[in-house]
Amino acid sequence: xxxxxxxxxxxxxxxxVDNQEELQWxxxxxxxxxxxxxxxxxxxxxxxxxxCWRMLADKDSAEDVCQEVFVQLWQKxxxxxGESKFSTWLHSVATNVVLxxxxxxxxxxxxxxxxxxxxxxxxxxxxxxxxSSRPSELDKNIAKLPERARLVFVLFAVEGYRHEEIAKMxxxxxxxxxxxxxxxxxxxxxxxxxxxxxxxx
Amino acid sequence: MVSKIxxxxxxxxxxxxxxxxxxxxxxxELSPERELWSGIEKAISGKTQYKYEDSxxxxxxxxxxxxxxxxxxxLLTWGVITPQETLNDSFNGNSQGNxxxxxxxxxxxxxxxxxxxxxxGQPNLQDLAPEMQDQFKxxxxxxxxxxxxxESEPNSADLLNLLRWTQQQELDLLKQLYSPxxxxx
Numbered sequence: 001x002x003x004x005x006x007x008x009x010x011x012x013x014x015x016x017v018d019n020q021e022e023l024q025w026x027x028x029x030x031x032x033x034x035x036x037x038x039x040x041x042x043x044x045x046x047x048x049x050x051x052c053w054r055m056l057a058d059k060d061s062a063e064d065v066c067q068e069v070f071v072q073l074w075q076k077x078x079x080x081x082g083e084s085k086f087s088t089w090l091h092s093v094a095t096n097v098v099l100x101x102x103x104x105x106x107x108x109x110x111x112x113x114x115x116x117x118x119x120x121x122x123x124x125x126x127x128x129x130x131x132s133s134r135p136s137e138l139d140k141n142i143a144k145l146p147e148r149a150r151l152v153f154v155l156f157a158v159e160g161y162r163h164e165e166i167a168k169m170x171x172x173x174x175x176x177x178x179x180x181x182x183x184x185x186x187x188x189x190x191x192x193x194x195x196x197x198x199x200x201x
Numbered sequence: 202m203v204s205k206i207x208x209x210x211x212x213x214x215x216x217x218x219x220x221x222x223x224x225x226x227x228x229x230e231l232s233p234e235r236e237l238w239s240g241i242e243k244a245i246s247g248k249t250q251y252k253y254e255d256s257x258x259x260x261x262x263x264x265x266x267x268x269x270x271x272x273x274x275x276l277l278t279w280g281v282i283t284p285q286e287t288l289n290d291s292f293n294g295n296s297q298g299n300x301x302x303x304x305x306x307x308x309x310x311x312x313x314x315x316x317x318x319x320x321x322g323q324p325n326l327q328d329l330a331p332e333m334q335d336q337f338k339x340x341x342x343x344x345x346x347x348x349x350x351x352e353s354e355p356n357s358a359d360l361l362n363l364l365r366w367t368q369q370q371e372l373d374l375l376k377q378l379y380s381p382x383x384x385x386x
Contacts, residue, residue: 032250034242041238046230053231063233067240074245079330103322138223157224171323189215192223 022086030078037077041070044087048094054154055098057143065101069094091159099169102147141191145184152177153184299355303348303364310368317372321379333378340371 022043028036048069053062073093080089142150151170155161156177161169163177170177318324326337347364354360 030250034245037245038238038242041241045237046232049233049237050229050231059234063235063237066233067237067244070237070241071244074241075250078250100322136223136227138220138227157221158227168325185217185220189217189220192220193214 023082026077026080026086029074037074040073044090045070047087048090051091051094051154051159052098054139054142054158055095055151056102057145057150061101065098066094068101069097072097095155095159095161095169099151102151137192137195138188141188141195144191145187148172149180149184149187152180153188156181299361303351303355303361306361306365306368307348310372313372314375317375317379321375324379329378336374337371340367340374343367344371 022040025036025039025043029040045066049062049066052065052069053059056062056065069090073090076093080086142153145153148170152166155166155169156163163174163181166172167174167177172180326334329337344364344367347360347367351357351360351364
């Protein structure tokens with residue numbers, strides 16, 4: 001995927017709600033207004049949940065972590081000074097919370113020996129999709145990817161981060177991020193082909 | 202809504218462009234099954250928000266205060282009070298023994314610090330806000346100064362206490378920054 005596609009992804013996932021209204025919510029939330037904060041939650045929680053679910057591939061963990069994200073947001077919202085779009089900033093907060101969650105829940109064996117996980121054999125429990133009665137085949141297959149390949153794929157292809165940023169976030173070499181992305185693409189193409197499903201574009 | 206075409210099994214492999222097109226069609230939003238807001242509301246009630254301005258001042262005041270204390274204490278210890286107190290039985294007038302004790306203290310501190318960083322998922326301190334990074338730099342700088350002083354005066358119990366204290370400050374700061382504070386959602 002070339003850079004223009006990455007930019008597309010970034011634009012798509014960082015579209016803001018009405019700027020003036022959002023700014024008002026942010027300013028009020030900074031002053032401790034929980035109603036304004038609830039409005040921010042209403043505007044963004046589905047998007048943040050989607051990020052959490054895709055990165056964690058587990059419905060229950062994604063729900064817990066989505067809650068963690070908004071608790072952290074409440075505590076840190078004063079750090080947002082409008083230097084970037086709120087949605088971009090919130091996505092980076094959420095990404096860090098998800099990665100922190102994954103690190104905390106790694107068992108000692110994985111932590112010490114950096115054991116690579118295998119593709120998940122059991123299909124992940126899919127969350128409800130907005131305005132859609134059935135889950136995307138791609139989402140189902142992303143959830144089956146090995147953890148590192150899944151994280152890199154979601155962060156690069158879906159969230160629009162650069163490999164340099166991903167490498168830093170995941171504590172790996174830039175080359176490893178690229179190879180994990182390649183691995184993810186190969187597995188996804190293979191699985192989607194085997195399922196005989198291709199989205200009509 | 203994503204429209205799908207079911208391909209025959211013999212069809213060629215999904216191309217990179219087709220995969221890319223599917224990525225662009227992924228829904229931007231998913232709805233959690235569980236109602237999440239009530240848990241969040243409960244968690245944030247009574248949680249103090251991190252006030253950037255106030256906390257920045259606090260963070261600035263605290264290290265300035267202790268750094269001043271460290272410097273004052275070093276000067277007092279170095280220039281005025283000659284080392285005559287012993288910290289404990291292991292810290293005595295035996296200079297070589299005390300040098301070894303200082304090295305052991307440093308090693309224990311490094312182990313504790315690494316252990317904490319691992320337990321917090323190896324956070325990158327470079328990602329911290331500049332004022333936070335300054336706190337670590339000041340602590341590190343204070344430790345270097347105290348260790349230099351200890352090279353000249355290895356029998357100074359006060360200097361050793363100061364070193365231990367700055368090390369503890371660094372561990373406390375790590376704990377404060379990275380320790381999870383809201384586990385009961």
